[in-house]
Amino acid sequence: MNTMFWKTIGICAATLTTFSFVPQIIKIIQTKSSKDLSLITLLQFALGVFLWMIYGIHIKDIIIITANTVTLVTIITLISLYFVYKKP
Amino acid sequence: MNTMFWKTIGICAATLTTFSFVPQIIKIIQTKSSKDLSLITLLQFALGVFLWMIYGIHIKDIIIITANTVTLVTIITLISLYFVYKKP
Numbered sequence: 001m002n003t004m005f006w007k008t009i010g011i012c013a014a015t016l017t018t019f020s021f022v023p024q025i026i027k028i029i030q031t032k033s034s035k036d037l038s039l040i041t042l043l044q045f046a047l048g049v050f051l052w053m054i055y056g057i058h059i060k061d062i063i064i065i066t067a068n069t070v071t072l073v074t075i076i077t078l079i080s081l082y083f084v085y086k087k088p
Numbered sequence: 089m090n091t092m093f094w095k096t097i098g099i100c101a102a103t104l105t106t107f108s109f110v111p112q113i114i115k116i117i118q119t120k121s122s123k124d125l126s127l128i129t130l131l132q133f134a135l136g137v138f139l140w141m142i143y144g145i146h147i148k149d150i151i152i153i154t155a156n157t158v159t160l161v162t163i164i165t166l167i168s169l170y171f172v173y174k175k176p
Contacts, residue, residue, distance in 0.1 A: 016139065036123060
């Protein structure tokens with residue numbers, strides 16, 4: 001199979017994972033409920049993605065930097081919404 | 089800064105993101121509730137990680153293959169638990 005095919009697979013993979021928290025953000029806004037979400041998962045993911053971003057800057061890989069910066073923004077948004085809609 | 093430092097950053101980043109759904113799996117088992125989770129997020133993430141795995145096999149990168157295979161297993165577990173504990 002050709003290079004174009006594999007490049008497309010890579011781009012699809014990166015796009016799907018980078019924006020995967022967007023439907024969760026939409027759901028939390030619609031339902032105004034966040035109690036079933038694991039805060040540890042969100043914080044662990046945020047820290048991991050932050051380190052990926054730092055690593056990407058070190059190896060000067062624009063794809064790793066961009067994908068992880070966008071993901072970090074969506075996770076920080078989600079963590080903020082978690083606290084906004086967290087019921088006592 | 090030395091290579092060892094950056095290798096450690098990369099390993100920490102990969103470990104944190106690979107196992108990020110584990111606390112969510114533990115929480116869903118403890119609370120027996122999954123209604124606030126976005127199924128679209130889980131399915132989108134699973135498809136993205138699956139494509140990353142395929143891409144890793146293509147470029148013969150053992151790190152990409154391993155990390156994404158482990159993540160895929162945790163997401164499939166989470167999707168199964170989502171349906172087990174989904175209330176009507």
